[in-house]
Amino acid sequence: MLGSDEPDSIADARAAIDRVDAALAVLLERRAELAGRIQRLKPVGGFAGRDLDRERRLVAAMARHAPRLGEARIARIMNAVIEAGLDLAEEDLRGES
Secondary structure, eight states, rough: OOOOOOSSSSSHHHHHHHHHHHHHHHHHHHHHHHHHHHHHHHHSSSGGGGOOOHHHHHHHHHHHOTTTTOOOOOOOOHHHHHHHHHHHHHHHHHOOO
């Protein structure tokens, strides 16, 4: 995955976290861009257009890739990700960003 080496110090572990966080930031922004595109294509967008069944399937699929996190933790994370993306999409539609 993103590296299987075990850092030998706090500084090395924090540097590894910083690299993962940088990769996450790029991926999260791309996800938000794609979600924004979906919002523009949906007949009902924004929070009212959320597809909770799809979100549950997404969380279950992610939990299979990250079983130690489990569905409950991933659901909390993905809810925050989805809501942030919806907020951004709404700002974009209003021309605020």
